[in-house]
Amino acid sequence: MLALVPRILPRFDFRIEVGTATDIGLVRETNQDRLLHCPELALFGIADGMGGHAAGEVAAEVALAAVRTEMARPRSAAIVNAYVQGPSLDARREVLALMRRVGAVANDAVREARHEAPGRENMGTTLDFVLLAQSRAFFAHMGDSRAYLIRPKVTVQLTQDHVLYDTLRAAGNPTPPRRPARNPLVNAVGLASTITVDTVFVDLARGDRILLCSDGVYGAVESEAALSRFCAKGTVDDVAEGLIKHARDRGGYDNATAVVIEMCDRFVKREGDAGPSASDLTTLSACPLLAGMAPPAVLGALAAGVELEMAPGERLPREVASDLVAYLVLDGIVEIRDGRRLGASGLIFPESLVGVRRKGDLPVVRTAARVIRIRKDDFAEVCEQDRILAAALYHRLAAFLATE
Numbered sequence: 001m002l003a004l005v006p007r008i009l010p011r012f013d014f015r016i017e018v019g020t021a022t023d024i025g026l027v028r029e030t031n032q033d034r035l036l037h038c039p040e041l042a043l044f045g046i047a048d049g050m051g052g053h054a055a056g057e058v059a060a061e062v063a064l065a066a067v068r069t070e071m072a073r074p075r076s077a078a079i080v081n082a083y084v085q086g087p088s089l090d091a092r093r094e095v096l097a098l099m100r101r102v103g104a105v106a107n108d109a110v111r112e113a114r115h116e117a118p119g120r121e122n123m124g125t126t127l128d129f130v131l132l133a134q135s136r137a138f139f140a141h142m143g144d145s146r147a148y149l150i151r152p153k154v155t156v157q158l159t160q161d162h163v164l165y166d167t168l169r170a171a172g173n174p175t176p177p178r179r180p181a182r183n184p185l186v187n188a189v190g191l192a193s194t195i196t197v198d199t200v201f202v203d204l205a206r207g208d209r210i211l212l213c214s215d216g217v218y219g220a221v222e223s224e225a226a227l228s229r230f231c232a233k234g235t236v237d238d239v240a241e242g243l244i245k246h247a248r249d250r251g252g253y254d255n256a257t258a259v260v261i262e263m264c265d266r267f268v269k270r271e272g273d274a275g276p277s278a279s280d281l282t283t284l285s286a287c288p289l290l291a292g293m294a295p296p297a298v299l300g301a302l303a304a305g306v307e308l309e310m311a312p313g314e315r316l317p318r319e320v321a322s323d324l325v326a327y328l329v330l331d332g333i334v335e336i337r338d339g340r341r342l343g344a345s346g347l348i349f350p351e352s353l354v355g356v357r358r359k360g361d362l363p364v365v366r367t368a369a370r371v372i373r374i375r376k377d378d379f380a381e382v383c384e385q386d387r388i389l390a391a392a393l394y395h396r397l398a399a400f401l402a403t404e
Contacts, residue, residue, distance in 0.1 A: 009042040011084045012132045013268035014204065018044070019236030019260045021244045025216060026252030032056030032125075033214050033257035036064040041071050042132040044259050047189075048145050048214040051123030059110050059125040063189045066109040067129050070102045084134045089370075093309065095133065096199045099140040103127065103189075103197035107142075110190035124190030128159065128212050130261075135270070137210060141198040143188040146218055148227070149202055150209040153385040154304050155228040156378050157321040158200050162187035170317035172362045179322075200306055203276075208263045209236070213243065216256030220247040224377060236260040276302070280330055284372075286345040287328050288400040293392060300389050304378035310334075310369045315362040316348060323375040324352035332369025341366065350400055353379050 008015055018039070024031040034057065036045035047063050049056030070076060079098050083091040106127055114120045126143025139147050144161040160166060163183045169175045187196050209231055221227045221243075230246065231239050240258040247256040276284065281298060284290050290298050305328070310316070316327055316334065327334075329346035336342060337360050351358055353376055383390030 007039060008267070009039055009132055011080060011134065012042050013135045013270065014132075014206065014266050015264040016132070017236045017262045017264060019238070019240040020258065021237075021240035022257040023216075023244045023248065023252070023255065025255050026248060028255055030054065030057060031255045032060060033216070033255040034060035034064055035212075035257055035259055036068060036129060037259070038068055038071075041068070043068065043071050043129060044132075044210075044212065044261060045127065045129030046145050046212040046214060046257055046259055047125045047127050048143065048216075048255065048257070049123065049125040050185075050188075051120065055120045055123035056125065058113060058120060059123040059190055062110050062113045063106040063125050063127050064129075066106040067102055067127070070105050071131065076102070080131070080133050087134055087136075092201065095131070095138055096201065096309065099129075099131065099138055099199050100197040102129075103140050103142055104195060107189045107195040111193065114190065124185075124188050126185075126214070127189045130210060130212065132204075132261075135204055135266070136201050137204055138201045139199065141200075142195055144185060145212065145214045148211040148213075148231075149306075150211060150228065150231040151205075151303055152207055152232075154378050154381045155224055155231065156304060156306060157224065157375070158202070158306060159198060160321045162196070162198075166322065169319050171315070172318065200308060202306060204263050206263055206266055209239070210259075210261040211239075212259040214255060214257045216247055216254035217243050217258050219254065220250040220256070225381075228381075231260070236262050283330055283344045284328060288345075288347050289326075289328065289350065289393065289396055291396060297389055297392065300386060301382065301393060302372065304382045305372040305374045307370060307372050310365040310371060312365055312367055314365045316365070316371070317362060318349055318352065318357060320373065321375060323377050324349070324355065324357060325376070326350050326352045326374050326379075327363075328372040328374070330370040330372065332371075333366040334363050334369055334371070335366050336363045337361065347400065350397055350404075352376055353397060354401075 022033050032049035034047045047060035049060035079094050083095050126145040128141050128145045128147050131138045141159040147158045149156045164186050165179045165183045239260045243258045244256050327348040331344050334342050
């Protein structure tokens with residue numbers, strides 16, 4: 001465990017507190033989880049190694065070392081500095097592209113390390129890391145460790161597990177009604193010569209907490225609501241240690257690691273950089289789910305949302321992180337059923353927010369698009385916290401669904 005010290009990070013607007021904890025558990029012979037704590041780069045990460053004996057921990061260490069080395073390079077620093085000095089969409093896309101390149105470099109490093117000693121032939125690792133820049137957090141995800149954003153009114157799972165069942169379901173392929181006991185990883189560092197690196201970014205506010213954790217942590221927590229309770233109170237050290245203790249109390253069947261980061265006071269104020277831009281707010285206010293709402297109500301509803309950038313040809317899944325999702329289109333063109341095309345302010349899969357799963361082909365992104373994704377359970381959690389907001393949202397949702 002690292003000492004709880006509020007500190008200032010380079011190129012980041014909030015003071016933060018960081019708590020970490022890791023544990024071998026009660027069954028495994030070694031702890032193959034590793035974490036990255038690099039405040040000098042505003043960079044934190046977690047890796048859950050696999051491969052037997054010492055190979056898994058080697059893979060985790062190699063992957064995190066590669067992330068740290070790549071993010072410290074002058075070229076990487078220049079990209080992040082350019083974003084902080086002028087956080088345009090193009091600058092943000094450069095940061096997200098950087099995160100994907102770093103994930104690919106980590107994959108290459110682990111695959112090369114396989115040949116350096118006997119017993120490493122099958123080693124690999126999950127990998128999640130977060131870069132804090134200006135007033136945002138940029139995430140890269142590979143495997144089935146997880147990243148969560150814990151807010152006062154909602155806990156949002158930011159990543160989707162790269163396991164077979166979840167991947168097939170997200171792609172709209174036929175799957176069994178229940179997740180099978182054997183659900184192998186289909187994407188992780190070191191498994192193949194190429195890797196998929198999911199990226200996401202979020203705006204941050206004082207009181208927000210980020211949780212990075214291995215499956216030994218979240219697998220021991222009964223529900224997302226229970227996770228919210230664990231993460232809402234106490235210091236960041238209390239949260240990290242409490243999650244590890246709970247994992248042991250539940251049998252300690254796996255290594256368990258948690259990194260908890262809290263946004264404290266904001267000491268850098270920037271004009272117009274908090275939350276969605278004015279133009280995005282105008283677009284969102286024209287969306288059927290939010291039509292006519294005042295900006296504070298729109299922002300309240302969006303506490304459950306995650307902004308994503310989608311490339312042409314990508315499909316929008318109906319289900320993410322084991323839950324149905326809806327999308328609000330900020331810009332770009334998305335083609336839905338019957339060839340209809342939606343642009344800015346479009347609403348996709350609104351029925352998901354009330355637990356209805358629509359059949360048919362998945363929507364296809366036709367031009368580069370930005371969307372806000374909202375999971376059903378996160379939407380419900382926001383509504384439970386504010387009944388007036390809930391009434392307004394469900395009224396608009398019902399009216400829109402009645403015309404569909």
